[in-house]
Amino acid sequence: MFENLTERLSRTLKNVSGRGRLTDDNIKDTLREVRMALxxxxxxxxxVREFVKCVKERAVGTEVSKSLTPGQEFIKIVQSELEAVMGEGNEALDxxxxxxxxxxxxxxxxxxxxxxxxxxGKLLKERDKKKVLVVSADVYRPAAIKQxxxxxxxxxxxxxxxxxxxxxxxxVKAALEYGKTKFYDVVIVDTAGRLHVDEEMMGEIKDIHQALNPxxxxxxxxxMTGQDAANTAKAFNDALPLTGVILTKVDGDARGGAALSVRHITGKPIKFLGVGEKTDALExxxxxxxxxxxxxxxxxLSLIEDLERNVDKKEAEKLAKKFKEKKGFDLEDFRSQLQQMKNMGGMMGMLDKLPGLSQLPGDMKDKVDDKIFMQMEAIINSMTKGERARPELIKGSRKKRIAAGSxxxxxxxxxxxxxxxxMQKMMKKMQKGGMKNMMRQMKGMMPGGGMFPGR
Structure with a gap:
């Protein structure tokens, strides 16, 4: 998400970040670029109009002129105004x-x-330890209830x-009654999809809202519907007292217009982002x-939270113990690392949260393809336990069998x-404490060095 916007803004703001002082002229040029990017x-x-107006007012004021690094101060203003557009902080469910x-x-x-x-439901059960009941009131879409x-x-x-x-x-009335008698903490009600122009369906959801008082x-x-997402949310908000928005399919949206428009147009906070198809892909x-x-x-910060949530503590301790005892790193360990990475949304999911990704050349990003990691796991799964423990056994006929099986x-x-x-060599260098040697090994594993081969 935001890939195009990040690229454009990074390029634009780079031009202003090194300036010794900012003038009306160079601020005007930069703001024009920011406006176009948005x-x-x-x-x-x-x-866009409101955002540019606020940045301009702050940039030509005392805030920047008194700063020792006006360019960096300007970037701080842009960041702070982006936050203001999307809401000041995370608004959790009440x-x-x-x-x-x-x-x-x-x-x-x-x-x-x-x-x-x-x-x-999964997030509330696992993170907040809530007893959750879900119910579908979608009687119009075939298989919605079964789904x-x-x-x-x-x-x-x-x-x-x-x-x-x-x-x-x-x-919904029966579900609420059941939720009360069985002492559920939360009841989540799924309703049928409706168009805001469909008066009958909008009347139905208003009745449901009145009966439940959620x-x-x-x-x-x-x-992916861009600014239309914000306009649709506004139309629904006029009919229903919305408390927040969940933006879905953000992993497929390289623009990010919806995230930047929803709060301003509806006055309602975005509470969650749907970042993939997996059941834990809700942030x-x-x-x-x-x-x-x-x-x-x-x-x-989000990357650290992902690590804490998804890394298997037992597996990590097992590898650390092996490491300490200077035992070899085998293909079982390698597979375990691939699985942990997959649990965190894959390599691109991790890289997306690391600073400076926008500066990576496009061809380098293309080589970081999660399908390669899935292929690696399939190959290791096709090996016997003995082969995973002793990879040197894998010669001609075994390679053919493993390739066919995967x-x-x-x-x-x-x-x-x-x-x-x-990777094995790198682990040995780390065990010997040779940090410089290890870094040299890692360089060879970066894109271009063979770790992420192009197809």
Missing amino acids: LEADVALPV LSCQPPAVILMAGLQGAGKTTSVGKL LETLATDVGVDFFPSNVEQKPLAI VETLFVVDA PFHPDRVASRILGMGDV GTQVQDVNRLLKQFTQ
Whole structure:
């Protein structure tokens, strides 16, 4: 997300960052570039106008002229105004009420409501230790109820059964009553997708809202619709008292216009970002971290949280113990590292949160392809336990068998073994305490050095 905007803004702000002093002229040129970058990112025009006006007022004021590094001060102003546009801080769900707290999900067809219900259920169960019940009041879309039931089973939350013969209002009332008698902390209600111009359907969701009196009414919207996402959210907000927005499919949106427009146009905070298809791909929205990512400064805090949440502590301790005892690093360990990386959203998911990614050449980014890591794991899975422990056993006929078993070529097996040997050498250097040697080894594993081969 924000790939295009990050690239454009980084280039523009780089020109101003080294300036000894800022004048009306060079601020004007930079602001013109910033305006163009935002419009190309499909940010709504009123938002762009307001943003540029605020930056200009602060930039030509005393704030910059008194600074020893005016260029850097200007970038700080841009960052602070980006945060202001998206909301000052993370606005968590307000579940402080007599249980069960009801969360009502609304949105257009195909926005990803049902998937978001599953993701949110998992997040509340695992992070907040809540007892969660989910229910579908979507009696219009074939298989919608079954889809939510399957998702609920996958993420380990309870599902309240419903069927297409029932009325949505009757379903939600029964689910709420059940939630009360069984002492659930949270009841999440999935509703049918509707258009804001459809008066009958909008009337139905208003009735559902009135019957449930939810503590949170979240509007789920597809980020890839750009500024239209903000306009649709506004139309829904006029009909329903929304408390927040979930932006879905942000991993497929290189522009980021929706994230920058929603708060300004609706007055409602973005509470979560849907960043992939996996059930744990739902992130709380932090305006300061997102602003940092837009300006190419990375999002190290979110990366640390990902590590704490997804890294298998037992596996990490096992590897650390091996390391301490100077035992060899084998293919089982290598596979374990690949799996941990996959749990964190893959290599691109991690790199996206590291500072300076926008400065990497495009061809280098292209080589960081998560499919390669999946292929590596498939190759290791195709080996016997003995082969994983002693890779030197893997010769001609074994390579052919491993390639056939993993649906790859012998050269792919050779490449993996070569990369593994490089990693093994690096681990030995680390065990000997030779940091400089280890860094030299790592250089060879960076793009261009063979770790991320082009296809």
